[in-house]
Amino acid sequence: MIKGAARKHEPEGPQIVAASFERARTSPDGLPISQRVLVMGDSDFISNGALLSYGNTALAERLFAWAMAPNPTLKVVHSPALDRELAWVPLLKFLVDYCFPFILPMALLGIAYSAHKRRMA
Numbered sequence: 001m002i003k004g005a006a007r008k009h010e011p012e013g014p015q016i017v018a019a020s021f022e023r024a025r026t027s028p029d030g031l032p033i034s035q036r037v038l039v040m041g042d043s044d045f046i047s048n049g050a051l052l053s054y055g056n057t058a059l060a061e062r063l064f065a066w067a068m069a070p071n072p073t074l075k076v077v078h079s080p081a082l083d084r085e086l087a088w089v090p091l092l093k094f095l096v097d098y099c100f101p102f103i104l105p106m107a108l109l110g111i112a113y114s115a116h117k118r119r120m121a
Helices: 056-067 089-120
Strands: 017-025 030-039
Touching: 030 056
Parallel strands: none
Antiparallel strands: 017 030
16 A cells, blocks of 8 residues: 555545455365466556566566465576677677767768759759
């Protein structure tokens, strides 16, 4: 629950931002199983842009771990990304550092200027 000052159109007091439901039942094989559901107001906290902000990654991992807790066949394995470091080839580094920001715009301006001169002639 979130506590804070309410605006004119909001009710005062704590606000519910998530709800969880759990139901115990037996499988057709006679084994006890548990069903879990988590309802959140918004899923933007686990979108690509916001997952690494604040504690969203830890929250998402814990939510999924809670939802899958009774099922030992499903495991969430957090592995680091393999492409966190970039090995630059010298030619590629030159292109990215100099060609794209300086040489390419100058070449495009030169082409536009020559096309303009031809039209005016």
